[in-house]
Amino acid sequence: MVNGYLAETLQEALAIRARENVVPYSGGTDLMIEPDEEATYLFIHKIPELKTINEDPEYLRIGAACTFTELLEDARVPGILKDAVAQIAAPAIRNLGTVGGNICNGSPKADSALILFATDAKLRLASTRGERTIPISEFYLGRKKTALQPDELLIEILMSNTGLSNYYYKKVGARNALAISRVSFAGILQVEGGKIINCMTAFGAISDVIIRHKEIDALLVGKTLDEAKTVKKVYLGAYDQAIAPIKGRISAEYRKTVCMNLLRDFLETNGI
Amino acid sequence: MMIEFTLNGQTVESAAKANTRLLDVLRHEFPLTGVKCGCKEGECGACSVILDGKLVNSCMIALGFVAGGNITTIEGYRETERFAVLDKAYAAVSAVQCGFCIPGMILASECILAKNPNPSEGEIRDGISGNLCRCTGYNAIVEAIHIAAREGKGLW
Numbered sequence: 022m023v024n025g026y027l028a029e030t031l032q033e034a035l036a037i038r039a040r041e042n043v044v045p046y047s048g049g050t051d052l053m054i055e056p057d058e059e060a061t062y063l064f065i066h067k068i069p070e071l072k073t074i075n076e077d078p079e080y081l082r083i084g085a086a087c088t089f090t091e092l093l094e095d096a097r098v099p100g101i102l103k104d105a106v107a108q109i110a111a112p113a114i115r116n117l118g119t120v121g122g123n124i125c126n127g128s129p130k131a132d133s134a135l136i137l138f139a140t141d142a143k144l145r146l147a148s149t150r151g152e153r154t155i156p157i158s159e160f161y162l163g164r165k166k167t168a169l170q171p172d173e174l175l176i177e178i179l180m181s182n183t184g185l186s187n188y189y190y191k192k193v194g195a196r197n198a199l200a201i202s203r204v205s206f207a208g209i210l211q212v213e214g215g216k217i218i219n220c221m222t223a224f225g226a227i228s229d230v231i232i233r234h235k236e237i238d239a240l241l242v243g244k245t246l247d248e249a250k251t252v253k254k255v256y257l258g259a260y261d262q263a264i265a266p267i268k269g270r271i272s273a274e275y276r277k278t279v280c281m282n283l284l285r286d287f288l289e290t291n292g293i
Numbered sequence: 294m295m296i297e298f299t300l301n302g303q304t305v306e307s308a309a310k311a312n313t314r315l316l317d318v319l320r321h322e323f324p325l326t327g328v329k330c331g332c333k334e335g336e337c338g339a340c341s342v343i344l345d346g347k348l349v350n351s352c353m354i355a356l357g358f359v360a361g362g363n364i365t366t367i368e369g370y371r372e373t374e375r376f377a378v379l380d381k382a383y384a385a386v387s388a389v390q391c392g393f394c395i396p397g398m399i400l401a402s403e404c405i406l407a408k409n410p411n412p413s414e415g416e417i418r419d420g421i422s423g424n425l426c427r428c429t430g431y432n433a434i435v436e437a438i439h440i441a442a443r444e445g446k447g448l449w
Binding site for chain 1: 424
């Protein structure tokens, strides 16, 4: 085909990626909004390794070219990711759009990427030079800027197999279907034996990249719910300092207020 | 260098570049003008077609993506018994006004019923949530899909 390669194997795709200037095309729904007539696409949606979901003792390993519909139909995908994916666009887009594309597009509004930030997911990247696995937070360098090298492909997303069941997720948009997030928030609070053993939160759509402050969330870890109440003010104060939304189609003030409301609601829902 | 795929049951090929919008290829080359162009950004669903059994927006697809795939547009779907049931159901409740969204809406209806022959109202509304209609207010369309589910027993 002219201006395109249809890769059938990962080896073939990586070889083309190493030798030519191609744009990886997974579901295409972000690329086709502003199509580049000069672009040569590397179609990767038929590569078996990129289309499968596997489980090992530690991780759920999601192939980067799995569509949102495929994630919704797989019983092993955690509820926190499904809740976010179910609210992306509408069925016809969810039938095309993929989790890997959502990540590699580099948008801070990417609804699946928010969940992967909040759960400290890892990304497995490959090229003909070899492979590397990095935390998703290291993948986002700035607005639409990622750490993906010109010869690399995102192969798999690694999500923890445990500890994700008690979650909170809210997407604030202008309507139900086909809405782009104005503010999105995801939080996980893991309580065991009366103590908080893990707290993870992330804010989407408010800045150039998705916001995740592990050091602030650590304030709650090791505390009982009652003890957490005593540091609640400090915790919220730290986020109040740390979050500085940028103005987009809506004001920075609105975004900030919604962020703090969602964070407070996340705590209150968990009895803090 | 041709890109081959199945279109409404026939094997066809296109010499267009792999990065061309499928929507433009369908409308201009074949020319299947039942595939409507509303927004070119995946918002309106007027360009919906069925690709390998799934509803997709043809404006959001580059031609190279469908190599080897199977596409049904309204022109092919209207030859089916299922279409006849939907056609009658839409007419029964006046679910068509200007008609621009209807090719996409009918294909969305097909995908809803193919997934669940007895869909709930919520499933119907989710199934057509990517197909905008500025005339009807949707209620008549939802009702039509309910009627088709009832009248088309055994077809889906």
